[in-house]
Structure formats: structure tokens, C-alpha cells
Amino acid sequence: MKKLLGFILTIGLGLLIIFALEGNALFDDFGYANLDDRVSSHYITKGSDVDIIFGETVDPESGPANIVTSIVVDYRSFDTLGEVTVLFISALGVSLLLGSAVTQKRLSLDFKPNFMLRVASRALFGIIIMTGVYVTLHGHLTPGGGFPGGTMIASAMLLLYLADDQFRAKIKGFKILEGVAGSLYVVIGLLGLVVGTYFLQNFLPNGTVGDLLSSGIIPIIYILIGLKVGSEISGVIDNFLTEEEKQ
């Protein structure tokens, strides 16, 4: 009975969505989107009448060559602050639910990893960390940025946790790093209010489109986001793999 009701409800909702969007004048056909009607044309031309050329345009309205980065960190930077807050709340919830015991030790399971695995994973750890740092630093020139870069750093910590069953990272240092990085994001926003005119304004000069040292505070914000996301998710992984130490 419950399955039948659920089936009818979802089929009804799906048909409603398909009929509402099919042949609608405001919903373009797939693949024929007209960008001149949308606000994205302002994001692509960066509000100027001259074309933006890679390597030649000096001091545009927003500096990155990666247009998605310029939307996420410059035009809609307040939404990214909200996203960082949501991640912080979920990591806080996980650590309150699972990490509330006074002393904790690693979860003891039946199988033990191999010695070769334990030693060889340390070599791979450095390569993954370097990839994560590269993707974070070049967020304004190539695809990537703070979120995938921070998650790659957390994947390197996950590798160490999986390869050795007695390994525990220094969680206190991670929590301090997470708090400091998150607060620095808000402090940089307030600096924009003090030096310029609005919260989270880009108050450093923008430079040439395509250089590594360009686009103002955007690489700094991505480095802070990368550190914050990396240490947060490492803390979540540590909370999932530890249990209370019974005396």
C-alpha cells in the first residue's frame, strides 16, 4: 500500500514537472540557451565593452581567467560564506555526536593492514598533498579551487588512516586551523568594508588576466577555504573511525 502510494505520487510529480517545462516560452530547449537574455553575459564580458583577452587585459572588473571562480568568490562571495558556514555546522554536529567521550582510541577491527601498505602509503601521501595544494593555488586560472583542493588534502589523510590501523592525526591542531581559517574569511570581508565600500569587496589590485599573482584577494580566499575544508573533513573522518576507550 505504501509502495503503491509512493509510486503514484512520484509519477504524478514527474509528469507535472515535465508538462510544466515542455514548450514553455521561458525555458529554452536543451542546447539552445541564449546567453544574451541572461545575467551570465555580464559575467563573461566582465561588464566592459572591449573584449577580454587572456594575457593582455589589465585591471578588469574581476580578475580571474576562470569565469566560474569569478562568480563564486567575487560576484557571489556572500553565498560562499554561507556554504562555508553550513559545512562548519555539519562538522560541528558530527563531532558533538560521535566525539563526546573523554578519551578515544582507534576502532579495532578484525583485520590488520600489511607492513608494505603502511610504509608505501607514506610516499603516495606526499604526491596527493602536492596535487591538492596545486589545485587550490591555481583556482583562478584552471578548474578547481578551494573546495576540490581541500577535499584532496582530506583524501590524503584518509589514505593514512586506511593504511595503518594505529594512526591518529593531531585533531586539536586541525580544529584550531579550521577556526582560524574560517574567521580570517570574515575578517577579510570586514577589511573590504573598512578600506572600500562594501562587505567582501576586492580591495587589492587586479593585475593582468592570466597571471599567477592576479585577481586581488581571490587566491587568498581560496587558500583559506582549502585549509578550512581539508581540516574539517579530516576531523569528520577521525570522528568516524574512533571509539570510546573503555578503562
Added chain:
Amino acid sequence: MTTIDYIMIVLSALLLVIAFLAVSEKKLIKSVIFLSAVSMLSVVAFVVMKAPDVALTEAVIGSGLVTALFVFTLLSIKKEEAK
């Protein structure tokens, strides 16, 4: 029909079949592996639709993080059941 349309049709069929298997499977570990496969196929869909940022983020998160969290939960549930 261009090449992209053919790739889209194959991807759509695979996505729907594996997602239905993930929702209606009885064993929990098989459901989690099917979820990981749906995530990987969605990365292919993002690359075909010319969205490299999104594909990179979903690849790292879907394959490394979410599957690992599910497996750790299932491991600790199995350990408590055996006690």
C-alpha cells in the same frame, strides 16, 4: 543527431538502470557500491556538458569521501552486531 546526443543516450540508460538497482537492493553494501557508480557516471555527464569545475569537485567527493563514510558506518555497525 550529433556525437554528444549518442553519448547522452547511453549515459542516460546506464544512469537510470544503476540508480534503480541502488534503491531496490536488499544488501546494504551493494547499494553503496551502486551509489558510487552513479556518482562516477554523473562525472562523465558533467564533462560532456563542458563543466570541468563541477566534474572535478564531484569526482573527488563522490569517489573518495561519501563512499568511505558509508563503508565506515557499515563496518562499525557490523562490529557492534558481532558483540
Added chain:
Amino acid sequence: MIQYAAILLMMIGLYGLLTNRNVIKIIVSLNILEIGLNIFIISIGFVYDGIAPILTSTNNSSALIFVDPLPQALVLTAIVIGVGTTALGLAFVKNIYSKYNTLEIDEVEEV
């Protein structure tokens, strides 16, 4: 074609969310719903002969035909928030099992 598949994927996830009784299958269905939604949002911005929205040394002018970058920025946020939701949900599942010793929501009763 991919838009119909994305809407059907959302409906499969919603069906799993409504009819499953095991808590872990509920979280798996929630993730499938979110993946379908992300594919649908990005398919709104696709242009058939467009290129990826990044200025490089080969695609070096902003007068070329780009794919819409705004849905990609929205989906970037949505993916990360989905991870946060899943992690918190799984922490709840661990505590539910250690307190009530079952994973079906029918058998969890008020203590």
C-alpha cells in the same frame, strides 16, 4: 535527452526516500536525488557549440561562445552541502544503532 533522464533520476531518488525502511537506504536515496538535481541544473546552461567557461591561451577572447557559467557556480555549492548533509546523517545512523540496536525505522520505538 539528459534532462528527461535527470528528472527520472530525481523521481527514482524520491521513490526510494518514500518507501524504504532501512535508514541507510534512505540516505542513499537522498544522495541519488541530489545527483539527479545537479545534472538537471547544469543541463539548463548547455550550448551545443560552446566551450568550457575558462579563458586559456588557446581560447583567449571573451567574444567566443561559452557555456553558461552561472549554473555551474550554483551546483558547486550544492555538491559540498550534500556532503555535509550525508556526513551528519551517517553520524545519526551510528547513534541510532548503538541506542536501539536496529536500523529499520519501524522498529524504533519510544523509550
